[in-house]
Amino acid sequence: MENINFCMACGxxxxxxxxxxxxxxxxxxxxxxxxxxxxxxxxxxxxxDNKVLLVRRAHEPGKGYWTTPGGYIEQFEQIRGSVAREVWEETGVRAIVSKIIGIRDRPHSVHDVYITFEMEYIDGEPRPDGVEVDGAGFFSLEEMESMNVADLTAWQVDLALNGGDGGLAEDTKPIRDSLKKYGLYRAK
Incomplete structure (x- = not known):
């Protein structure tokens, strides 16, 4: 049982x-x-150009591994904004969400759900932020073979390059106007 002993509402x-x-x-x-x-x-x-944007992690967890840019969502931020912000902060590249291509579910002491997005490149040359990452660039599958690529990242790259046309795309025209305030995704 977790080490939480007092009520967060009343104490x-x-x-x-x-x-x-x-x-x-x-x-x-x-x-x-x-x-x-x-x-x-x-x-x-x-x-x-058939290359995937990767970053090299500068600290634990994953120090020295090449991964896709990413991080955690902020409480009052829609997920599509979180992933675009993380890409920008870590690499200086601007990109927008195309679709959700994968979800990792890892029940653990903190239940970790990780959502992988395919994103459309807009502009910018990759540069590491110097804090979270110390390397950044677009790499081909052949280049990745000699790099220290994290296992989850190899899976994500396979989804992006070999996953087909499926996935979940943002539903920008939900059937009810009251749903427009949410981030909704549906099968293509």
């Missing part, structure tokens, strides 16, 4: 209760239930 000491078939920490004074720790990460496959 009372949490107790363990069975809720939905699982032992969960819950507040005896209000309706707060700690459902667990989750993170949502995003990665970008930006393809230009």
């Amino acid at each position: 009372d000491k949490l107790e363990v209760r069975e809720i939905g078939g699982e032992d969960r920490k819950a507040c005896p004074s209000c309706s707060f239930v700690h459902w667990g720790n989750y993170s949502i990460g995003v990665g970008a496959c930006v393809v230009k």
Whole structure:
């Protein structure tokens, strides 16, 4: 059970209760239930001239590995904005979301969901930010064979270059106007 002991809503000491078939920490004074720790990460496959934009991680986790640009979404930021921001911050390249091409689900101490986007290159020459990454560039499959490419990145690159025409594209015209405030994606 996680090391969370006090209610985030009212501050009372949490107790363990069975809720939905699982032992969960819950507040005896209000309706707060700690459902667990989750993170949502995003990665970008930006393809230009049949080469994929990669960055070399400058710190752990993954120091020294070549990966797709990416990071975590911000609480009040739509996912398409998060992935575009991460690409820009890490490489100076501007790109926009084309479609979702993959999702990795990793239940762990922090349940980690990682969404991979195919992105359309707009402009910019890759340059590392010097903080999170110390290398950046567009690389061919042949060049990647001699690079220290992370396993998840190899999978993402395969999705981008060999994944076909499917995927989830942003639904810019949902059937109800009330849904336009959300980031909605649907099968192509």
